Amino acid sequence: MMTLRRAEDRGHADHGWLQSHHSFSFAEYQDPAHVQFGPLRVINDDVIAPGAGFGMHGHRDMEIVTYVLQGAIAHKDSLGNGETVRPGEVQRMSAGKGILHSEFNPSLREPTRLLQIWIHPTETGLRPGYEQKAFAEADKRGRLRVVASPDGRDGSVRFHADAVMYAGLFDGEEAAELTLDPARKIYVHVAQGELVVNGERLRDGDALKLEGESRLTLGAGQQAEVLVFDLAA
Known part of the structure; x- marks a missing residue:
């Protein structure tokens, strides 16, 4: 959903x-x-x-x-x-x-x-x-980069929460996919620009909540900066 x-x-x-x-x-x-x-x-x-x-x-x-x-x-x-x-x-x-x-x-x-x-x-x-x-721009360009997590994975900041926070930058043909655990919740927040997320075009400040989904797709960005949260249900 x-x-x-x-x-x-x-x-x-x-x-x-x-x-x-x-x-x-x-x-x-x-x-x-x-x-x-x-x-x-x-x-x-x-x-x-x-x-x-x-x-x-x-x-x-x-x-x-x-x-x-x-x-x-x-x-x-x-x-x-x-x-x-x-x-x-x-x-x-x-x-x-x-x-x-x-x-x-x-x-x-x-x-x-x-x-x-x-x-x-x-x-x-x-x-x-x-x-x-x-976190360098190049590490977020056309991909989702983990920036906060419970275990500090990939050099991210470490927090005491059952959540993983990603940041990404997308423009033009840049695209990314993320395999999801359908038992968890996903929250996508477009911080700047425009981006197509799972077929929905989101603009600055828009958000998409995903529950029971197994895949996240991002692309067709226009100077987009996006945050994605993988959260405990």
Whole structure:
């Protein structure tokens, strides 16, 4: 079974300095039909104004992945980490038993666009942790590259979740296939551009949920950047 969700059907919050589109229920946007998908709890598509950001705030018992599409985000946390995340890099923060962090757009001229992703961990009360890695464009070009996984496979960041996260770039005739376990859930999110996924044309912000499917096909992209999540049912 495949379920298509168009970008315009997501929740939206306008905070002036922040424009945020919510794929799942978040803050004031609450939709019982879109609370989570397997352990995938949040995909927020955020555009942060120059010099603006989120002040120090807390999280617990959640695996939080930041994926930057444009600009950069400056991160600080209560573990002493202070890093800048840019396009091509994946940041994983394990909130565990509790962590504080802040995120700001360090540019005074350009906006930052990012996806913040929350995934429920397999265990609660873990020690908080942080990891950040860069993945070359060539490694994602015309293929799905594992960027986060429970075992850190293929040099991906490691998180405490029953999920595997892939990233891919597709343009023109570039295409890829992935064999699926029909017992698991697959969530495809087109972050930028356009892409045909299992016969459906998806555009920036669109998503496709797959359940009971055995194959994923991607192709006919137009400057597409896509994230694919292989999730516990």
